Amino acid sequence: MSNDIRNVVIAGGGTAGWMTASLMRKVLPESIHITLIESEQIGIVGVGEATIPPIHIFNNYIGLDEKEFLIETKATIKLAIKFEHWKKQGEHYFHTFGAPGANIGFCSFQHYFFRAKKAGLSASIWDFDLNYLCSASAKFNKINTKNPLYDLQYAYHFDSELYGKLLRRKSEQAGVRRIEGIIDHIKIDPITGFIDKLKLKTGVEVEGDLFIDCTGQRGLLIKEALGVAYESWSKYLPADSAIAVPTERLESPLPYTKSIAHDIGWQWQIPLAHRNGNGIVYSSQYTSDDIALQTLTSNLHGKMLDTPKTIRFNTGRSEKQWHKNVIAIGMSSGFLEPLESTSIHLIQSSIVRLLKMFPNHGIKEEVVSLYNSESKKELEQIRDFIILHYHVNERNGDDFWNDMKNMDVPSRLKQKIGAFKESAIISNDENDIFKDSSWLQVMLGQGVTPDDYHPCADAFDDTQILHIMNEIKTAKHKPLKDMLKCEDFLKLYTAY
DSSP: OOOBOOEEEEEOOHHHHHHHHHHHHHHSOTTSEEEEEEOTTSOOOOOOOBOOTTHHHHHHHTTOOHHHHHHHTTOEEEOEEEEESSSSTTOEEEEESSOOSOOOSSSOHHHHHHHHHHTTOOOOGGGGOHHHHHHHTTEEOOOOOOOGGGOOOOEEEOOHHHHHHHHHHHHHHHTOEEEEOOEEEEEEOTTTOOEEEEEETTSOEEEOSEEEEOSGGGOIIIIIITOOOEEEOTTTOOOOEEEEEEEOOOSOOOSEEEEEEETTEEEEEEEOSSOEEEEEEEOTTTOOHHHHHHHHHTTOOSOBOSOOEEEEOOOEEESOSEETTEEEOGGGTEEOOGGGSOHHHHHHHHHHHHHHTOOSBSOOHHHHHHHHHHHHHHHHHHHHHHHHHHHTOOOOSOHHHHHHHHSOOOHHHHHHHHHHHHHOOOOOOTTOSSOHHHHHHHHHHTTOOOSOOOGGGGGSOHHHHHHHHHHHHHHHHGGGGGOEEHHHHHHHHTOO
């Protein structure tokens, strides 16, 4: 009996299933057959409407034209997330995809920035961030330059259901076989413990060598069939519910997502080309569904286009993302609330990781162990970054926010906050998708201010450091004159 991987079966469609199918078909030779099973009767969660910049790499690699993508998925440009009332009521800040400042010397920009603040600088860190400047003016354009000073990183807001349909069409054209049906029975080899085949309610049996579980939080293969346990992170992130609803778009789309803190949790607002995506994330320990719905509906702009949909979740991860011959991708592998728009990226990174470690002549335990180790680390790094937003708040009077402020956080996060408080140091972990600039913006935005900075910044006297900062600030403002209103850019760019 051959151990060669020749038949890959993807259980579940949606964004996770069709992203997996499209990239696998692009990367793997035609001798490896790819089959996807899904049912029109099973709905998708479809709240992942905002992304981060690595989505460009995925779309480009599978040959998806950006203009076609923008049109087909009703997409808009995303430069940042605006956090309102997270630090305290009435205050806001941006977490952008940009990197504030410029390379001045040995140490990172923030050390020179804090040296300049000591010398009397009145500007904020965001005044040195091109992404913020464009966000604040609701403008965007592509900049044809290799100068890192003008690197304008962007992602998208888009309709994830439409994205899945686009990928399905492309995948089927490329040779992916789609089977309509609901999985009724999973046959497991009694000796190896591997899944042999999936039997559908129609009676059709689908054999495979490798199975990808894209069945959502249920984890039909990884959890229910193979019994992999789930590690809950509710002690750090107690939110377990969300209510989502689309509304009419009443204004030109802004180039950023809004995250608005409320007494009971937080609300998202995502501008698409044809509508707005809205939702509220909350914990059933602290409030009721009725109060959450009332909070959401009283803060909507525009008429609701559908009935609000309640989503339950348990933040955490499967203890193994790869077990036997099953790999969990998407929400079957774990769930993190959409605060930093990481859901679609986690699908992408999981597929890429699998393809880099793809088994040829049989599944090797060392490879499986490495895959699980890297997956665990990635999820924990994102988890810690999300906890940061909640933990270092200065809100008063709300049980939810008080408990988040006073909770014991993971040691890695505690160390990162402490190092920044003491000396403005940000240590970047390997493969952490949130780089120094992200940690800098959120910590400053949430009110974490360093007591000191690196001594190399004292190489400049007050006049010199203020002059340097003024030069950088002026340079960062320079491209604004060539920017367009986001809606105007999209109209011009997508006009064939």
